[in-house]
Amino acid sequence: MxxxxxxxxxxxxxxxxxxxxxxxxxxxxxxxxxxxxxxxxxxxxxxxxxxxxxxxxxxxxxxxxxxxxxxxxxxxxxxxxxxxxxxxxxxxxxxxxxxxxxxxxxxxxxxxxxxxxxxxxxxxxxxxxxxxxxxxxxxxxxxxxxxxxxxxxxxxxxxxxxxxxxxxxxxxxxxxxxxxxxxxxxxxxxxxxxxxxxxxxxxxxxxxxxxxxxxxxxxxxxxxxxxxxxxxPFVYGAFDGALSNLGVGAIKQNTVAITIGTSAGVRVVTDHPVIDPQQRLFCYAVDKGLWVIGGPLNNGGDVYQWAVEHLVDASAVKNENIDPYTLANQVIEGVPAGAHGLLFHPFLGGERAPLWDANARGSFFGLSHIHTRADMLRSVMEGICMNIATVFQAVRDLVGNPASVTATGGFARAEVWRQMLADVLNCPVNIPNSFESGCLGAITMAMKSLGMIENYEIIKTLIGDISSYQPNQEAVNVYQNYLPLFQQVEGLLTPAYSTIAKLQQQSIH
Structure with a gap:
């Protein structure tokens, strides 16, 4: 062997x-x-x-x-x-x-x-x-x-x-x-x-x-x-985001790759450089003749981790002897799309795409007496997905509507995340059962380097089984009403981010 x-x-x-x-x-x-x-x-x-x-x-x-x-x-x-x-x-x-x-x-x-x-x-x-x-x-x-x-x-x-x-x-x-x-x-x-x-x-x-x-x-x-x-032979390869696209077979303009790990990323591969007039997205090389257009997001699974640590009932975790993330996902499934009119902007760590503002900060919007911790948990997850959707829209503006999304990362292990992403994006989402997309992309480049393959099409035969999720039209209708409001509030808050960041800095010292 x-x-x-x-x-x-x-x-x-x-x-x-x-x-x-x-x-x-x-x-x-x-x-x-x-x-x-x-x-x-x-x-x-x-x-x-x-x-x-x-x-x-x-x-x-x-x-x-x-x-x-x-x-x-x-x-x-x-x-x-x-x-x-x-x-x-x-x-x-x-x-x-x-x-x-x-x-x-x-x-x-x-x-x-x-x-x-x-x-x-x-x-x-x-x-x-x-x-x-x-x-x-x-x-x-x-x-x-x-x-x-x-x-x-x-x-x-x-x-x-x-x-x-x-x-x-x-x-x-x-x-x-x-x-x-x-x-x-x-x-x-x-x-x-x-x-x-x-x-x-x-x-x-x-x-x-x-x-x-x-x-x-x-x-x-x-x-x-x-x-x-x-x-x-040691093959140079590429950066991790580009190789994640290769590793999930997202090597054409009709497939967008989304990764949600600690942070997140939205990327599509093209055969030529594409520069965004609004400076929202990057344009990086993958390999000779291949380019990746997209945006990295600071706030992904780390924000969800923060929410689980602060919003999940610790006594329920102890009494039911259950993993807090499993409990959180169960709680979220019981809350309807839109979290009863609660929006969350997930900028706990500043933000790269689409804001490119290291001073950006997180916020709940619409909070009222009716809202529970369950609503807040759901809105955090939806906020992460809506932020991804904002970058997804920018990608779509530049390269056209994709036929599907291929998604990977720790989130992909939870059914509620998978379906929510399909609903928020209003696009079919495919989840490869293999999660090591970056390393698979790297060895595919090695195969090309050694002359074993002529192009990267072979990757589609290597990624194994895929689970597919179709958008739920009822949830899609909800999110299509909420997403413009999410973006409107983001725009209203942006001028205040530098001020709150400075005040926070002063309070630490």
């Missing part, structure tokens, strides 16, 4: 999935690490911890494989995007990894967003101006850590850093590069205007390569840690 290993480098853990040559999952392995939040807005990782985690999960997966009677065909990578790490001339870290979740560049981002230069940068790069963007992060570093920037020979991301550790080569796949705010989406090369704003020379950045590019020739240290042949 021959094998593939798909590696997904995430925010708080790295996962490796071991597949056979037919893309059947054989086993999976995970290694966690800390996300450092030592200061307001900070979200950083220890690069050494991530290198060690990647080496360990590959080692564990290789140990599970029978490499005496088979071959490891390739290791392929998915990773979170929009990270920044400062490196010295010997590629040693001068900083921790500043992740996508770090919002300390918010003032720099706001200033750039409201300038003509910001609009020009977005039009050329397809990356919304936001503190998540490596462009604004580097601009912020120039202002706040000038001494360290002066020592910096190279700016990398976590994947280019990993590949340098393993192969002594400094390259980045086009997918990750396109998420930086510094790559021109039409030329797939670094954009001079963005580099000037960041005060970065292109010689300080990794070489941009296709996602199917292979690195071969592991360093002796990496080879010993992983316990795999040194000539095993």
């Amino acid at each position: 021959n094998y593939f290993i798909g590696v997904d480098v995430g925010t708080t853990s790295t996962k490796a999935v071991l597949y056979d040559q037919n893309a059947t999952v054989l086993d999976q392995f995970s290694q966690g690490y800390s996300l450092y939040r030592d200061a307001s807005g900070m979200a950083e990782q220890n690069p050494t911890a991530i290198v060690e985690a990647v080496e360990k999960v590959i080692h564990d997966a290789a140990q599970k494989a029978d490499l005496t009677n088979g071959k490891l065909l390739a290791v392929s990578f998915s990773s979170a995007n929009q990270s920044v790490i400062m490196l010295d001339k010997n590629f040693n870290p001068l900083s921790r990894v500043i992740t996508w979740a770090d919002t300390r560049a918010r003032d720099v981002a706001n200033e750039l967003k409201n300038s003509p230069a910001g609009q020009q940068i977005y039009a050329k790069t397809g990356t919304p101006i936001h503190p998540m963007s490596p462009l604004t992060k580097i601009m912020w570093l120039n202002k706040t850590q000038a001494d360290k920037v002066a020592q910096t020979a190279y700016f990398g991301d976590i994947k280019s850093y990993l590949f340098h550790q393993f192969f002594n080569t400094f390259k980045v796949d086009v997918s990750i590069a396109s998420c930086t705010g510094m790559m021109n989406v039409n030329t797939c090369d670094w954009n001079d205007q963005a580099l000037e704003l960041a005060n970065v020379d292109r010689s300080q950045l990794p070489e941009i390569v296709n996602g199917t590019t292979q690195a071969i020739g592991l360093t002796a240290t990496a080879q010993a840690k992983m316990g795999i042949p040194a000539d095993t």
Whole structure:
């Protein structure tokens, strides 16, 4: 038997999935690490911890494989995007990894967003101006850590850093590069205007390569840690959202992929770049000739977790000996669509798409004496779905009406979530029974890299069984009345977000 290993480098853990040559999952392995939040807005990782985690999960997966009677065909990578790490001339870290979740560049981002230069940068790069963007992060570093920037020979991301550790080569796949705010989406090369704003020379950045590019020739240290042949091809792959689209077979404009995990994302694949005139959506590369249009949302399952912790009756959980999330879902099923006229805006962690406002805050609207905790729980779930629907509408405006939605993430395990999403979107929702879409997308890129497949159509034969949910017309009618009000209230509250954020900041200090 021959094998593939798909590696997904995430925010708080790295996962490796071991597949056979037919893309059947054989086993999976995970290694966690800390996300450092030592200061307001900070979200950083220890690069050494991530290198060690990647080496360990590959080692564990290789140990599970029978490499005496088979071959490891390739290791392929998915990773979170929009990270920044400062490196010295010997590629040693001068900083921790500043992740996508770090919002300390918010003032720099706001200033750039409201300038003509910001609009020009977005039009050329397809990356919304936001503190998540490596462009604004580097601009912020120039202002706040000038001494360290002066020592910096190279700016990398976590994947280019990993590949340098393993192969002594400094390259980045086009997918990750396109998420930086510094790559021109039409030329797939670094954009001079963005580099000037960041005060970065292109010689300080990794070489941009296709996602199917292979690195071969592991360093002796990496080879010993992983316990795999040194000539095993490592395929660069893409960022996690793009690979999730591949991994669920959403590779045409008629299928939108939605992920709801801790955060959420709405994405559709096209064969050409599409820039949103209203700057609501990103346009990133997947692979040569494939682009993904969509929006990331900060607020998904983490908001539901907050609601369950604060709104579920703890005594009922104890008395009935039931998981609180199971109880919450049962309670929500007993509340009609619309939660008796209660709306919830789920911006507990600021928001990326469609607002691109790190100061956004959550709120209940319409709360009255008639409402119960059950109504509030239902409205939280509906608010998450309506926020997703707002981004879904923006995607639909740009690329047309999809035939269906393919949805994955932790939410997909609950029937009430699945049906609600179909009702709020008024679109059929398909749920693949396999949840490891990012790693599956990564090994599909490895198959293409090795010449085993010509295109990604094969993914539809690999994803296994699918559960389908059709919109319930009665609920659809309710949500079509509520969604415009949800968006109207969002617009009314937006000017007040910066003020409440400042007041909250003052109250903490």
